[in-house]
Amino acid sequence: MKRMMFFLAIIMIFSLCIIAVKADEDFIEAGEYVIVKKETLREISAWIKQAQAYMNQLMTENVVLQAENDSLKKQLEQSKKGLFIGGNVGLPLGGDAIIMYQFNKSGVYSQVGYKNGFNINIGYMRKIK
Known part of the structure; x- marks a missing residue:
């Protein structure tokens, strides 16, 4: 489960980098700050919320699949006898x-x-x- 979370975090960071490169014209550097249009910030925020919902869905599915996997392993052990x-x-x-x-x-x-x-x-x- 930790591997999946790590993998999803890497995907999310990679996607944010792609969005940042794609929407380069929406960012203006001002010293150590970056000025972003509100519209772009809302899009990124919506994308992050969508990614978090997807991660929660994957974690739920992972728990269900782990339970099914344990059940199938028990059935396999019983079928050997x-x-x-x-x-x-x-x-x-x-x-x-x-x-x-x-x-x-x-x-x-x-x-x-x-x-x-x-x-x-x-x-x-x-x-x-």
């Missing part, structure tokens, strides 16, 4: 069905197939990083 099934069909008339229960990174599976008779295999698999 559980029962998985799959299948395979081959020629001539061979088929396999796989049932697997996966723990964190390992699982026990049972494979049942038919090809010139039934076969049943029980095994153990482990996920490698």
